[in-house]
Amino acid sequence: MNKKITLKQLAVISNFSVSTISKALSDNNEISTETKKKIKEIAKLYNYKPNAMARSLKSKKTKTIGVIIPNILAHYFAKVLVGIEHEVSRRGYNIITCISDESYKKEVKSIEMLASGSVDGFLVSLSKESQIKNNYDHFTTVIDDGLPVVMFDRTSNAVKCDKVIINDFEAAYNATNALLESSCKKIIFVSPIGGTNVGIERANGYRKAINDYFKDTVKPEVFNFTDYTVFTDKLDAYLEKNRPDGIVTSDELSAIFAMNLAISKGYKIPEELAIIGFTDGILSRNSNPPLTIVNQNETELGRIAAATLIKRIEGKAQSEFITHVVETAIIFRKSSKKIVAV
Amino acid sequence: MNKKITLKQLAVISNFSVSTISKALSDNNEISTETKKKIKEIAKLYNYKPNAMARSLKSKKTKTIGVIIPNILAHYFAKVLVGIEHEVSRRGYNIITCISDESYKKEVKSIEMLASGSVDGFLVSLSKESQIKNNYDHFTTVIDDGLPVVMFDRTSNAVKCDKVIINDFEAAYNATNALLESSCKKIIFVSPIGGTNVGIERANGYRKAINDYFKDTVKPEVFNFTDYTVFTDKLDAYLEKNRPDGIVTSDELSAIFAMNLAISKGYKIPEELAIIGFTDGILSRNSNPPLTIVNQNETELGRIAAATLIKRIEGKAQSEFITHVVETAIIFRKSSKKIVAV
DNA sequence: CTGAAAGCGCTAACAA
DNA sequence: TTGTTAGCGCTTTCAG
Numbered sequence: 001m002n003k004k005i006t007l008k009q010l011a012v013i014s015n016f017s018v019s020t021i022s023k024a025l026s027d028n029n030e031i032s033t034e035t036k037k038k039i040k041e042i043a044k045l046y047n048y049k050p051n052a053m054a055r056s057l058k059s060k061k062t063k064t065i066g067v068i069i070p071n072i073l074a075h076y077f078a079k080v081l082v083g084i085e086h087e088v089s090r091r092g093y094n095i096i097t098c099i100s101d102e103s104y105k106k107e108v109k110s111i112e113m114l115a116s117g118s119v120d121g122f123l124v125s126l127s128k129e130s131q132i133k134n135n136y137d138h139f140t141t142v143i144d145d146g147l148p149v150v151m152f153d154r155t156s157n158a159v160k161c162d163k164v165i166i167n168d169f170e171a172a173y174n175a176t177n178a179l180l181e182s183s184c185k186k187i188i189f190v191s192p193i194g195g196t197n198v199g200i201e202r203a204n205g206y207r208k209a210i211n212d213y214f215k216d217t218v219k220p221e222v223f224n225f226t227d228y229t230v231f232t233d234k235l236d237a238y239l240e241k242n243r244p245d246g247i248v249t250s251d252e253l254s255a256i257f258a259m260n261l262a263i264s265k266g267y268k269i270p271e272e273l274a275i276i277g278f279t280d281g282i283l284s285r286n287s288n289p290p291l292t293i294v295n296q297n298e299t300e301l302g303r304i305a306a307a308t309l310i311k312r313i314e315g316k317a318q319s320e321f322i323t324h325v326v327e328t329a330i331i332f333r334k335s336s337k338k339i340v341a342v
Numbered sequence: 343m344n345k346k347i348t349l350k351q352l353a354v355i356s357n358f359s360v361s362t363i364s365k366a367l368s369d370n371n372e373i374s375t376e377t378k379k380k381i382k383e384i385a386k387l388y389n390y391k392p393n394a395m396a397r398s399l400k401s402k403k404t405k406t407i408g409v410i411i412p413n414i415l416a417h418y419f420a421k422v423l424v425g426i427e428h429e430v431s432r433r434g435y436n437i438i439t440c441i442s443d444e445s446y447k448k449e450v451k452s453i454e455m456l457a458s459g460s461v462d463g464f465l466v467s468l469s470k471e472s473q474i475k476n477n478y479d480h481f482t483t484v485i486d487d488g489l490p491v492v493m494f495d496r497t498s499n500a501v502k503c504d505k506v507i508i509n510d511f512e513a514a515y516n517a518t519n520a521l522l523e524s525s526c527k528k529i530i531f532v533s534p535i536g537g538t539n540v541g542i543e544r545a546n547g548y549r550k551a552i553n554d555y556f557k558d559t560v561k562p563e564v565f566n567f568t569d570y571t572v573f574t575d576k577l578d579a580y581l582e583k584n585r586p587d588g589i590v591t592s593d594e595l596s597a598i599f600a601m602n603l604a605i606s607k608g609y610k611i612p613e614e615l616a617i618i619g620f621t622d623g624i625l626s627r628n629s630n631p632p633l634t635i636v637n638q639n640e641t642e643l644g645r646i647a648a649a650t651l652i653k654r655i656e657g658k659a660q661s662e663f664i665t666h667v668v669e670t671a672i673i674f675r676k677s678s679k680k681i682v683a684v
Numbered sequence: 685c686t687g688a689a690a691g692c693g694c695t696a697a698c699a700a
Numbered sequence: 701t702t703g704t705t706a707g708c709g710c711t712t713t714c715a716g
Contacts, residue, residue, distance in 0.1 A: 003487065003488060004458070004459070004487055004488075006708095006709060006710090007709065007710065008709075008710095016686080016687090017686070017687045017688075018687085018688095018709090018710085018711095019686080019687060019688075019689090019710095019711080019712075019713095020685085020686055020687065022709095022710065022711060022712085023686090023711090023712090026711085028712095030685065030686080031685070031686080032685060032686090035685080035686085049454070049457070049458035050458060050709080050710070051399075051458060051459040051708090051709050051710070052458050052459040052460045053395050053398045053399045053404065053459045053460070053708090053709080053710095054399050054459070054692090054708075054709035054710040054711090055709080055710060055711080056395045056692095056710095057393075057395045057396050057399050057692050057693065057694090057708090057709080057710075058691085058692050058709085058710050058711050058712090059692085059710090059711080060692080062395065064438065064460075072414070072420050072423055072424060072427075073417070073420055073421065073424065073624065075415070075624075078414050078415055078420055079415065081414055081439075082414060082415065082441065085414075085439070085440070085441050089440070089448075089451075089452075094438050094440070094455065094456070094460070095438065095439060096406065096436050096437065096438050096439075097423075097427070097437060097438075097439045098427070098431070098436070099424065099427050106431075109431075110431075112391070113436065114436070115391070116346070116391035116392060116393060116394050117346070117393040117394040117395045117396070117693090118394045118395070118406075118436070145345065145346055146345060146346075253624065253628070256628045257628070260628060260630055263630065282415065282417070282595065282624075282625060283624060283625060283628060286595070286598045286599070286602060286625060286629070287628070287629070287630070288602055288605065288629065288630045348692095348693055348694090349693065349694065349695095350693075350694095358702080358703090359702070359703045359704075360693090360694085360695095360703090360704095361694095361695075361696075361702080361703065361704075361705090362701085362702055362703070364694070364695060364696085365695085365696085365702090368695085370696095372701065372702080373701070373702080374701060374702090377701080377702085392693080392694070393692090393693050393694070395692085395693080395694095396692070396693035396694040396695090396708090397693080397694060397695080398694095398708095399692090399693080399694075399708050399709065399710090400693085400694050400695050400696090400707085400708050401694090401695080401708085402708080459709090
């Protein structure tokens, strides 16, 4: 056990003072080239690494970022995390990751835990529960304390901060339209995230598309759910009684669920039932048939969110908060039909 | 911007000394109940939160753990991470997550970055490149520095530390056997992690099962690959020329790939080709047909790894290193046939 | 060009 | 029971 060496010990060894060594190692030009060289050699020899905590205490910068996401098992968040991690580590930062599990309480606990000097700022996507409770005091508190927050995906207007999102309304509108243009006549919307701003916006985009297309003669049908078993039963019953020919979902997994259920009930995909979901994940690329989806550029979004936060942390951001809207695009695969030229 | 309040400021406000306040807040019984109450009230009023960095500097404990994983997009690691996160946050710790992207260099960089006082220990699953290079000096260095390491899944005998693994050999042996017992006669093994100890062990388990069953009259066939496009071509050609009736894979994704490819080539699953993979992830449960897999209890494994590390950090572990072997079990689904009673 | 000393916010041994 | 003081490891004035 080769305990870490400190500046002080290096001082004894080298016969220089602590401050000289500190300066030498940070290439301060108060120090002669000669001495610098000597000191650097000794430092290398003893494998000196400045203690991160001491440095943080002094500088009030931790070079670490708190990331709070609802659920790492959803491929969407995993991909965003990859983008965040890349950008952050490129810039010499680290991330402390907390999973809120969609719980308000865990979210608050994580924030509080990290807000007392552990991180320089936060990257967060709101938990479902927080959005339903509509309580974001924990965020305004840390922002007041001087810790910047950047929200992505699930955001709230109640919190004044930078945001990185997609245009959920438009994306869902376009997704629905894609099915309409491939001559679907009876399209339903399915969502496990009804309580979130994202879910609400996407549902509205779907509604608008239906209303625009059918001039309000057809009623949009939105299925919100939280429990997959309940959802399966409900959708099963629906498919039994009705013959929808299109499903738009607000995420990836429920699209796969819906598709598998429909297949098991004998629906031909996409001829009798076309499906489009959100997130270009591992599921949609490998389902059978592969799923048509709205690509949200998750990794890019993560990267932008991280860059935005770091800019803010380092004081290089403009004073007004910005909302960055990431482009989306539909990736057509076999779960939907060709679009019919009008 | 309501800058954080410090003990010193609290001292001025309350007319107590810094140390009295510190003791009072930590319920030290040197302090009278009366004073404690007063101080706690003031602290609450001003929303005092002790600075984590200062505390760490003093105590030499950061209450954070460095987690280094090869790839968060593999469902396996995401599930392990969930287990780690749960256990760790239950115990008042945080995790700094680094993704090595299977790169030796990134792994080394992450370790070095965190080893200088940022974390109390490491939880790691080795990158493919490190295993191929067979270079683990970065780990022995930090261990020598007094930072405990717990390795999970991808481990190495060259590093003396606690480990949490499954019995890869046995699990693959059993998986192969399951296909044999369902009367498969020509089983191949497919693996994208050939370079890792895990991949090697699993391949060996497969080989042993084949050799045992056929008394060495049938040659095991192992397909290692790194690139999915190359793999697809290779497997495609193979399926064209040969008629395997069983595939064992060392992971989840390649099983899905293989299955989809086989289906597209007209194979009936499982009648003509049975498939079994590793990891009970989102893919295998939602594929069509659902995939028979070896459940590795990923989340439990993560939990155990975290608990083991924390025990070691807090000095509550026995001096010898332990290797915890997590149970596995085959979950039978539609990609494999019923086992025929002998 | 080099070093002494203060101080980041906290804890804890020692004094009072 | 409370306060004084030293010190964790580092950076950074300010003196020399």
